[in-house]
Amino acid sequence: MGIRVTIISPQEGSVAGGEPIAMSGTGFPPDVIVTIGGKPLTDLQVINSTVISGITPPGTPGEYNILIDSPSIDFTVFAGKFLYPTPFPPTITAITPNRGPLTGGQIATIAGKGFIPGVSVVIGDVEADVTAMTPTHITFTTPQHTEGAKFVVVRNVDRKVGFLDGGYTYVDVEFPPEDLNLDGVVNLFDLVLVASQFGQTGGTLSGDVNGDGTVNLFDLVRVASHFGEEAVGAAPPAIDWAVNQAVFQRARHALAELETMTERSPGVEMAIDFLRAWLAKPLVTETKLLPNYPNPFNPETWIPYQLATDAEVQVRIYDIKGALVRQLGIGHQKAGYYVNRDRAAYWDGCTD
Structure with missing residues (x-):
């Protein structure tokens, strides 16, 4: 008989890890290995062939696969999903472009923070097709809709939502077929x-x-x-x-x-x-942080930067005494300039 999982408890936990988790089912071998998002449970105990327990590893916000493996079996078993929720709901700061044709099909970007894998985007009660995301940016294709301003909702898999009233406007115009980005002009x-x-x-x-x-x-x-x-x-x-x-x-x-x-x-x-x-515009040859704007600010500011190579980006903010007050997990970014408000790191002035 193969491995079968019937109950996982709990199915979500802190990103810090260190919390107990248990699984019930059948066929658990003594040398079982359990991972969440590729990270193994610690203090794993096989109570018997029907019950195993362990301690969750640390993770980043998002929903991840729980996989069961062991040296004595030649395949991996998918047990279920585990959710690391975000501490705060997602926030939308900008949508670019923020208007387009009734037929949809426009590629747009949402800038903000707190986006996690599995995020969905809804424009005026119609779900959009999300094609890429980082913790601070979502790329999506607009759906077909009626004319007028529509609300935009970003919903994480942990059920937390961000909302922007009138965030995207549908206009009744015919775009030239050569206007590939649907910004209204071939240029x-x-x-x-x-x-x-x-x-x-x-x-x-x-x-x-x-x-x-x-x-x-x-x-x-x-x-x-x-x-x-x-x-x-x-x-x-x-x-x-x-x-x-x-x-x-x-x-x-x-x-x-x-x-x-x-x-x-x-x-x-x-x-x-x-x-x-x-x-003729020079390529980025140096990775560096640029001055934030506005400065002084109250309560929010944007922190531009540039990358000479593709990299994982994290911005740490310190007070005048050198104490760490906030970490912004940007995620993996391609080489280039991140200076506009819809691409720069965003800080709402809050501390961790």
Whole structure:
């Protein structure tokens, strides 16, 4: 008979760990190993083949798999889920862009804090598709909805929620197909989206404007040829690009392809000029913390920084006596600049 788990108690606990947990079931071997999110229980005791107990390991907020293994079995058993709840509810500080088409499909970012794996986003009672998240940022695709301002709700798996009334507005305008980021105008940002994916293949690439499965010169020319086309009533662009070496290399390749064209429309010429200027921006060569703003502040402030390489980011805040008052767990971030309010570290002025 194989291992079978029927009861786990409790199924959530402190991120500090050190709390008792017990499981009931059948078939537990004497050499059983139990992990939560890859971390083993300590003081593990096999009472008998139907009951095991131990002490939870420390963790970070989120929901994690409980797995059972042992040297005497050749497979891993999924026992259930364990939740490390957040001490505070999530907070929404900004949504970029904060308006878009009724048809949805716009990629947007929520900035804030307290987001944990498994987080969901609801816009005006319709759930959005979350595609990526860190403790301070959520990337999602807007759902279809009716015209007007809608509330935005962020819900963690521990049932704590953050709310922003009127956080996203649906506008009844037709966006040009070359306006890839749906910010209301075909411009440099759309060109960089294509350039940053240049040479990639796949069916879901936003830079594949003509839908042939590859981001190539045809997509660059199509966007460049429609430079300046606008969706009346749409919001102005508000994008802070995270620049890294891979994006630069693809963008340089894209520029080289455009420069080989002997007959160029005004739009293509403008696109070449924009790409040259954008690529002239220096890459981040030094990882450092930048001055917070506003300063002085009451009660909140943003803490910008830049990363020379991909890294796990944690910001520690000390008082004038050198005592640690707050730790901000940002999570894994790609190399680049994090200076705008929707990307910088946010501190609400509270202490741990």
